[in-house]
Amino acid sequence: MPRDPLIALVGKPSSGKSTTLNSLTDTTAKVGNFPFTTIDPNRAIGYLHIPCACSRPALPSNQPPAPGEPPPLQKRCRPNHGACMSGTRSVPIELLDVAGLVPGAHQGKGLGNKFLDDLRHADALIHVVDVSGTTDAEGKATRGYDPSVDIVWLRSEIVSWVLRNLMTKWGGVKRRHIAVKASAVETLQGQFSGYGATKAIVIRTLDRVNTKLPLQEWDDAMVERVVNAFVDTKFPTVLALNKIDHPDADKNVAKIARMEKAAADRLVLCSAISEVFLRRLAKQGYIRYQPGGEFVETREDLVAAGERDGGGLKELDDKLRTRIENLRDLVLFRFGSTGVNQVLSRAAEMLGLVPVFPVRNIATFGSGEAGTGAESRAAVFRDCVLVRKGSTVGDVYRKVMGDAPLAFVETVGGVRVGEEDEVGVGRNDILSFKVGRA
Numbered sequence: 001m002p003r004d005p006l007i008a009l010v011g012k013p014s015s016g017k018s019t020t021l022n023s024l025t026d027t028t029a030k031v032g033n034f035p036f037t038t039i040d041p042n043r044a045i046g047y048l049h050i051p052c053a054c055s056r057p058a059l060p061s062n063q064p065p066a067p068g069e070p071p072p073l074q075k076r077c078r079p080n081h082g083a084c085m086s087g088t089r090s091v092p093i094e095l096l097d098v099a100g101l102v103p104g105a106h107q108g109k110g111l112g113n114k115f116l117d118d119l120r121h122a123d124a125l126i127h128v129v130d131v132s133g134t135t136d137a138e139g140k141a142t143r144g145y146d147p148s149v150d151i152v153w154l155r156s157e158i159v160s161w162v163l164r165n166l167m168t169k170w171g172g173v174k175r176r177h178i179a180v181k182a183s184a185v186e187t188l189q190g191q192f193s194g195y196g197a198t199k200a201i202v203i204r205t206l207d208r209v210n211t212k213l214p215l216q217e218w219d220d221a222m223v224e225r226v227v228n229a230f231v232d233t234k235f236p237t238v239l240a241l242n243k244i245d246h247p248d249a250d251k252n253v254a255k256i257a258r259m260e261k262a263a264a265d266r267l268v269l270c271s272a273i274s275e276v277f278l279r280r281l282a283k284q285g286y287i288r289y290q291p292g293g294e295f296v297e298t299r300e301d302l303v304a305a306g307e308r309d310g311g312g313l314k315e316l317d318d319k320l321r322t323r324i325e326n327l328r329d330l331v332l333f334r335f336g337s338t339g340v341n342q343v344l345s346r347a348a349e350m351l352g353l354v355p356v357f358p359v360r361n362i363a364t365f366g367s368g369e370a371g372t373g374a375e376s377r378a379a380v381f382r383d384c385v386l387v388r389k390g391s392t393v394g395d396v397y398r399k400v401m402g403d404a405p406l407a408f409v410e411t412v413g414g415v416r417v418g419e420e421d422e423v424g425v426g427r428n429d430i431l432s433f434k435v436g437r438a
């Protein structure tokens, strides 16, 4: 059965990993329980924000709503896991907190080997970079530190870890490769399987290296090139440039942007602490704030807008009012949001994750049987699963239903789709599976 995607947060101590994790996992929206049965202590459930199927105007029974009213299906959207607010759905996704990476980690410094081992199952990384320049490479307080250096050393630690693991047995690997007349893909897949590498990942790695040289003739420099290509393929990385609320952040961000010109789409600016702060105030009833949103509304704002009881919000004292004003000026107005949701969305984009909505009843999108009167009013789009780009209808079926025999699959309009058809956003992504003989 295809594995659920796993995204790991990495970074030096004090870069803001825990704060980022909190801001991604704690949501003020009402959420259901999570779909994963066992969770390791260093794993957490984050919520990926996606446009929900319930808001697609082209769907049957989502006729144009009355002015000011949400589409009919949106009103009845009740996810089993996560939440759906105004058509934005929070879909649970597993996150892994990889603590303690410092320069020298691959040689065991700061328990680095143990933490690197945690990375094996990650499909993508979020590298939390402290762009305030107030913590050094080991996370100790300082001033004027250049955080662009962290991007370089952290990647090089991962490369050195994989390289070291491979080089300790390279002689034997080569001898076996020759003896069994294996292809480079077969041999490397065997060596990289411990990192969850599929054949497709190894093929993409070798495409990147683009060499005709037989594996047994690779010198050390060539093996290192292959490992570099493997790390880039297996661990696509989002750089979460955190602490943008700090006055020194701008110049450091500018330097990193110049350095990363060729891969600018992996940079996301964020202020994790601002997100945690805003969500806490919203929970305590001081402000109106949609997690990850652009706007904050206080009691004063709502009264000024004509809501007589100020939306039931509490009064702010001067200290809180000033903090919110600062946060509006330094983060929300300048960057459009605190950025944390974009960090996760960007990682999901890099992985090409596709949200698929399995429904029992393709006519109503509910989970009940057709024909019952109650079904037309009942909850819709109860489930949503995330699958990788290139997944087929059959892959989704096995993920959702396991080994049960499949009779046929329908999508919107009762149109039949084949097991081999690919799923994509807006295409074969609302599916009804019929179990049994066709």
Ligand SMILES: Nc1nc2c(ncn2[C@@H]2O[C@H](COP(=O)(O)OP(=O)(O)OP(=O)(O)O)[C@@H](O)[C@H]2O)c(=O)[nH]1
Pocket: 011, 012, 013, 014, 015, 016, 017, 018, 019, 020, 099, 100, 132, 139, 242, 243, 244, 245, 246, 270, 271, 272, 273, 274
């Ligand atoms: N100014 C500012 N400070 C932040 C931000 N995010 C985190 N911090 C602060 O940075 C410090 C370290 O944050 P943590 O989240 O504990 O960092 P960590 O990377 O988990 O640290 P370790 O647990 O040591 O690995 C704390 O004092 C946070 O309050 C941010 O967006 N802006």
